[in-house]
Amino acid sequence: MVHLQFDRVTKRFGDVPVVETPFDLSVRRHEFVVFLGPSGCGKTTLMRMVGGLDAPTTGEIRLEGEPVGPPDRRRGMVFQSYSSFPWLTVAENVAFGMKYRTDLTETEKAVRAEQYLDLVGLYEFSDHYPNQVSGGMRQRIAIARTLAAGADVLLMDEPFGALDALRREQLQTELRAIQRRDAKTVVFVTHDVEEALFVADRVVVFSKRPARIVTQIDVRSRLGDERTIEMRDGDDFFALRRETIGAVRAAAGDEL
Amino acid sequence: MSLVAEAEGGTSDVAGSSVQTTAPSARRPTARRGPFRLRAPLPRGWDAAVAVGASLAILAVWEIVARLGLTTPLFFPAPSTILSTMARMISDQNLLWHAWVSTLRVWGAFLLAAVMAIPIGVAMSGYRVVGAALEPAVDFIRYLPVPALVPLAIIWFGVGEETKIFLLWLGTFFQLVLLVADDMRRVPNEYFEIAYTVGANERQALKDVAFRAMLPSLVDNLRISLGWCWTYLIIAEIVAADSGLGFVIWAARRYMKTPEVMAGVVLIGVIGLATDQLLRLLHRRAFRYLRGA
């Protein structure tokens, strides 16, 4: 049931404590968890430690009960920028997710690449280069590549940060649908309250650095599993949004 | 909830249309039109036309000045004289063979420098220890003037081919190593991390991602250092050679045959220009993806 577990994790870079109070959090399998917090508080650092791109100073992060090691393709990353390779076509970028897989034949890889291209709506742009498609499409390339790699944990660091509001909304809806369809566990970092509430099962609100959990918001029990654009104008969403903003303000503390 | 492609551009146009109603009169009134607006693009085909036109104009002025007798032919012969001298040198003095010998030297030294500089430069920025170890030495040597090392080169290698290759290599390798290291340093960390998270090991990340990411700027830097090789060629061939364009130029100087000197110089320029343009063309072909839609 528990897929990902932070067990008394702390992290410091030299003299800078990023996570000082031991950090505990369990993420259930197929849960969509959002890290929401002020800029520079340590969200990215915590997420990178899950990916194996950084190691905790003390404590442990466990994936399916095992301490996480160096990066592997069970934990896929989607970055805000440089999320795809400019020298590969859209299709080749997606196929890159399977480049080092030995459990699939070339034919299987080709079939899967097409499936995921189709899933994220990029099939007809297969032969384009990332430079020739929009920012939103580039993020979808990254999502498809991560899925093709066979990741069951998606680690997404402000993946839609550079997109305009309408495109963000659309990708959020798509991401939520894919996550439910393919039953993925997602850890998603953002500092946009509405984005957090719209995609999450659970929102973890961070204090400013050193990062500490201020509160957690069980969005799923309030909004359910299905998320539609119309919900964003609903009263439930509005109330939740106000509550969350209150929590975030409190977290920011004397800065405001 | 279907995963259909978004209507690209359409949405943002609608959103923007109510805002972007800038009247023509609101344009910067002093804005100049035409090619002399800052950073204005040239219409298609103009680039080549302007380049050829300007070059011909310079040659024409030069020719006229020389013909009017405003210069002494001994110092400043007309383009036509240089051209006819060049033609004569091709038939009488094996000029093209000398050019070929020089080209081989340049490419030999250049390839040697490149083959050594690429792995070393990549290692220098890929592994901090290697960088820390080599940076002082590389930086020191790269500021040494190549001509000052000619005597040393002759002591070490005599006056054979090795000396020439060594001098050219010396002039390019140390510069190139640092350029390669810089190219590698500019590869975003995210690229490595993407590779690792789809299961690549370090060697695969280096080969399949980092090297590929730095390739366009690497090729550019190689092109530029090939140009430096031609600069040092003359030094090498003046000092110790009985062949090559440097030798031809230096021999002609001894008898004050200015047109021959100029013919040699011009030939180097032509070879350089042609190589550079060819490499630029190949660069554009190979790295089409750098240009957006």
Ligand SMILES: Nc1ncnc2c1ncn2[C@@H]1O[C@H](COP(=O)(O)OP(=O)(O)OP(=O)(O)O)[C@@H](O)[C@H]1O
């Ligand atoms: N490699 C590093 N070395 C030293 N300090 C670091 C390093 N990485 C991050 N930090 C510091 O740790 C703190 C937390 O950084 P982190 O990137 O995790 O914050 P964040 O919550 O993701 O912020 P943002 O919302 O701006 O992305 C920052 O103050 C940052 O400067």
Ligand SMILES: [Mg+2]
């Ligand atoms: Mg961050």
